[in-house]
Amino acid sequence: MCDFDFGPLEAAYDYDAIKAAISRDILRSRKRRMWRYRELLPIDGEPTIGTQVGFTPLVRADRLAKKLGVRTLWIKNDTVNYPTLSFKDRVVSVALNRAKELGFTTVACASTGNLANSVAANAASAGLKSYVLIPADLEQGKVLGSLVYGTNVIGIHGAYDQVNRLCSEIAGKYGWGFVNVNLRPYYAEGSKTMGFEICDQLDWRIPRHTVVPMASGSLLTKIHKSYNELIKVGIVDSTPFSVHGAQATGCAPISHAMKRGTDIVKPVPKPETIVKSLAIGTPADGYYAIHAMRDTGGSCEDASDAEVVEGIQWLAEYAGIFAETAGGVTVASAKKLIESGKIPHDEEVVLCITGHGLKTQEAVVGKCGEPRLIKPSLREFEEQIYAKDTAAA
Ligand SMILES: *Cc1c(COP(=O)(O)O)cnc(C)c1O
Numbered sequence: 556m557c558d559f560d561f562g563p564l565e566a567a568y569d570y571d572a573i574k575a576a577i578s579r580d581i582l583r584s585r586k587r588r589m590w591r592y593r594e595l596l597p598i599d600g601e602p603t604i605g606t607q608v609g610f611t612p613l614v615r616a617d618r619l620a621k622k623l624g625v626r627t628l629w630i631k632n633d634t635v636n637y638p639t640l641s642f643k644d645r646v647v648s649v650a651l652n653r654a655k656e657l658g659f660t661t662v663a664c665a666s667t668g669n670l671a672n673s674v675a676a677n678a679a680s681a682g683l684k685s686y687v688l689i690p691a692d693l694e695q696g697k698v699l700g701s702l703v704y705g706t707n708v709i710g711i712h713g714a715y716d717q718v719n720r721l722c723s724e725i726a727g728k729y730g731w732g733f734v735n736v737n738l739r740p741y742y743a744e745g746s747k748t749m750g751f752e753i754c755d756q757l758d759w760r761i762p763r764h765t766v767v768p769m770a771s772g773s774l775l776t777k778i779h780k781s782y783n784e785l786i787k788v789g790i791v792d793s794t795p796f797s798v799h800g801a802q803a804t805g806c807a808p809i810s811h812a813m814k815r816g817t818d819i820v821k822p823v824p825k826p827e828t829i830v831k832s833l834a835i836g837t838p839a840d841g842y843y844a845i846h847a848m849r850d851t852g853g854s855c856e857d858a859s860d861a862e863v864v865e866g867i868q869w870l871a872e873y874a875g876i877f878a879e880t881a882g883g884v885t886v887a888s889a890k891k892l893i894e895s896g897k898i899p900h901d902e903e904v905v906l907c908i909t910g911h912g913l914k915t916q917e918a919v920v921g922k923c924g925e926p927r928l929i930k931p932s933l934r935e936f937e938e939q940i941y942a943k944d945t946a947a948a
Contacts, residue, residue, distance in 0.1 A: 566597035566744050574788040579759055582790070589645055589748035591755070595784055597744050598652045604681045605648020607637045609748050613756035613905070619873035623886075625893050627903040629762065630870075631753055633910070634878050639676050639700065640911035641669035641879075642749060642774065647677050649745035650734035659732030660684060665722040666735075667715050667770060667832045668697030669879075669910050674734055675706035686731070688718050693831055696914035714826060716837045743840075746774045750781025753905055754791050761785070761796045764853075764904040766889045768881040769800045769809050770833040772844030778907070779847035798847055799898070800855040801888030803830035803863060803880070809841045813855035818845045829860045829918050830880040832910060854897040858887035864922055866890070867912060877912035885909075 573594045585591045589609025590602050612632045620628035633642040647670065654662050663686040664674045671687035678685035687701050691710035701708045711718045719736070726733045734742045754761055761782045767775040779798045785791040802810040805828030812820045820841035826834035838844070848855055858866060866883035869890075870876050878886075885906050892898045912919070929935040 566740055568595060568784075570784070570787045577788065577790070579790060582755070589648070589745070589752070592748060592751045595747065595751070595781075595788075596649055597741050598649060599656055602648065602652045604651045604655065605644060605677055608644045608648045609636070610752060611636050613753060614874065614876070616874040619869060619886075622869060622873050623890055623893050624900055625898060625904055626901050629753075629757075629903070629905045630874055630876060631749060631905055631907050632876055633749065634876060634882070634908055634912070638680075639669070639672040640914065641673065642746070642907070642909040643669040643673040644677070645748050646670070646742045646745035647673040647734055650732075650738045650742040651677050651681060651683070653741040654683070654732040654734070654738055655681070657732070659730075661686065661729075661731045662734060663687065663722065663725070663731045664734045664736075665689075665715070665719040667834060668693045668700075668914070669832055670735060671706075671708070672697065672700040672914075675701040675704035675708075678706065679704040688722055690715055690718055690831070690834075694915045694917050696916060697831075700914055714824075715835050716822070716824075739839075743773050743777055746777035747781035747784070749774070749907060750778040751785065753778075754782065754785055759785075759791050761791055761794055762905040763795065763902045764797050764799060764898050765907065766799045766801055766885055766892065766898075766904060767907045768833055768885045768888075768909055769802050769838065769844055770835040771838045772800070772809055772840035774907070774909070775800050776840050776843045776847050779851065795852075797851045797853040797898075799853040799888075799892055800844060800848055801885045802855070802857040803828040803833050803884050804857040804859045806830070806834045806836060807857040808836065809838055809844055810855045810857040812841065813845055813848060818842050818849075820845070828863075829915075830863055830884055832879060832881045832915070833884060854892055854895075856888035856891040858884050858891075862887040864919060867919055868923065870908065871912070876908060878908045879910035879912050879915040880918050881910050882908045882912070883918070 587610040614630045636644045661684040685706040688709045726737045786793045806826035823836035863883035866886035
């Protein structure tokens with residue numbers, strides 16, 4: 556286990572000991588939460604924060620599979636994660652448990668929105684003081700989704716990279732526990748639970764293809780790591796798998812590097828996209844994400860704002876899941892990967908859908924039609940709705 560340090564760290568595990576200690580039966584005997592895999596998470600004791608997080612549904616989406624032209628499609632649906640409806644509840648619960656073990660009393664983060672929501676909520680329930688720093692121009696649902704918990708919300712006039720730089724300075728000076736700065740190694744490990752759960756829910760096997768939205772590239776890197784760890788500790792067989800990345804075209808530094816065939820990630824100084832949750836111009840884990848994709852034969856795609864909106868609508872109309880803009884990125888990018896044959900039509904794919912659509916309503920307001928308005932009268936219903944609809948059918 557790593558000792559606390561302000562530099563970049565990677566949690567270390569004794570895989571032989573873990574292999575001897577766990578089995579499929581032992582894991583399955585535990586609660587259906589992300590803590591089912593706690594031997595592979597970097598906390599010392601029993602978790603006391605975020606004990607309910609994880610084990611979101613893995614949904615088979617046959618109608619969307621047909622629309623996208625692929626044989627088998629699964630949605631890992633973190634739009635219903637607890638308590639703040641995004642995958643960030645996973646990383647925050649690991650980071651805050653560790654923060655508590657390390658004695659921090661004030662926790663904080665640099666965030667594109669979802670992380671702020673999760674830090675605010677989990678700190679509130681744990682009684683920790685919190686500060687969340689965000690770009691000032693985030694969606695209303697993301698801002699309100701932090702303010703409501705009584706946290707200190709600091710809007711920065713600037714892009715995420717500037718928010719992050721400021722947070723590094725504050726962390727160094729005041730010794731607060733920034734979940735994604737000085738606590739980042741613990742935070743990042745929490746992402747692995749999404750991959751552990753996918754394999755668990757597929758009856759202990761690794762899906763052939765996984766498509767993952769990327770901001771810093773951390774989630775993708777950690778899903779790759781989670782599959783390899785399950786192989787290492789003997790829980791799943793070593794079968795071929797590919798991890799693919801998805802970004803928004805208006806902020807696609809990792810996707811562009813992949814397409815250029817390099818691992819040198821060129822920063823995007825001014826992201827321009829409706830996908831604010833993924834708008835990180837200087838992705839900390841971009842290099843590692845590129846190698847994870849390449850090592851597994853994966854590819855990368857990116858989606859324009861219009862394609863993102865269509866992706867959100869397809870996911871809603873064909874799978875019944877209302878995702879935020881990052882979900883639109885994932886669906887639209889998967890569509891391109893399937894069309895280009897990078898994900899073959901006759902194979903199986905899991906889409907990681909990472910945040911709820913009610914938080915980014917601006918993206919689709921006015922683009923999904925309007926309710927048809929009538930008086931509370933059966934005659935009006937019959938004349939204006941039923942008669943027209945049956946005539947149209
Ligand atoms: C944070 C986030 C991601 C992934 O971020 P990484 O920095 O790449 O780990 C994906 N989707 C949503 C909705 C997010 O908030």
